[in-house]
Amino acid sequence: MRCPFCGELESQVKDSRPSEDGASIRRRRLCPECGGRFTTFERVQLRELTILKRSGRRAPFDREKLVRSISIAARKRPVDPDRVERMVNAIVRQLESMGETELASHVVGEMVMKALKALDDVAYVRYASVYRDFRQTEDFASFLSQEGFGDESLGDEGASEDVPGREPAT
Numbered sequence: 040m041r042c043p044f045c046g047e048l049e050s051q052v053k054d055s056r057p058s059e060d061g062a063s064i065r066r067r068r069l070c071p072e073c074g075g076r077f078t079t080f081e082r083v084q085l086r087e088l089t090i091l092k093r094s095g096r097r098a099p100f101d102r103e104k105l106v107r108s109i110s111i112a113a114r115k116r117p118v119d120p121d122r123v124e125r126m127v128n129a130i131v132r133q134l135e136s137m138g139e140t141e142l143a144s145h146v147v148g149e150m151v152m153k154a155l156k157a158l159d160d161v162a163y164v165r166y167a168s169v170y171r172d173f174r175q176t177e178d179f180a181s182f183l184s185q186e187g188f189g190d191e192s193l194g195d196e197g198a199s200e201d202v203p204g205r206e207p208a209t
């Protein structure tokens with residue numbers, strides 16, 4: 040496995056253990072070249088999935104991208120990376136078992152939102168703001184009140200500034 044820090048092609052496996060749900064193997068790796076440490080996961084893929092985006096474009100389902108977008112939403116939150124991994128495993132299993140090879144991006148997005156809601160409120164709201172493409176403070180405020188978050192959870196930032204538009208994560 041190539042080192043993500045220096046590009047060295049070989050890395051040493053220091054530790055290898057199944058994830059809690061047994062659906063993947065987690066390996067801690069060490070780069071002999073730069074000493075960088077990183078983790079890889081090995082897992083079963085049952086079928087290739089294609090995502091149909093709102094724009095009408097199709098793209099292969101990218102599991103790593105999904106993990107990244109969730110990790111960004113959960114940044115600095117007390118969320119164990121193992122739990123994110125388990126959550127994504129469960130979502131992917133669900134997607135694979137739907138029997139479709141092509142899935143609308145909103146199906147995945149709604150599934151992620153539902154799972155994140157159970158995991159962490161802040162991560163959920165952050166993900167929703169990107170996924171639902173909030174452009175204005177009012178979008179954010181109405182979403183929060185719909186979801187039962189009071190004004191007090193808004194804090195200083197977010198109350199007066201627009202949420203920058205970004206590409207939806209899926």
Ligand SMILES: [Zn+2]
Binds near residue numbers: 042047071073
């Ligand atoms: Zn390296």
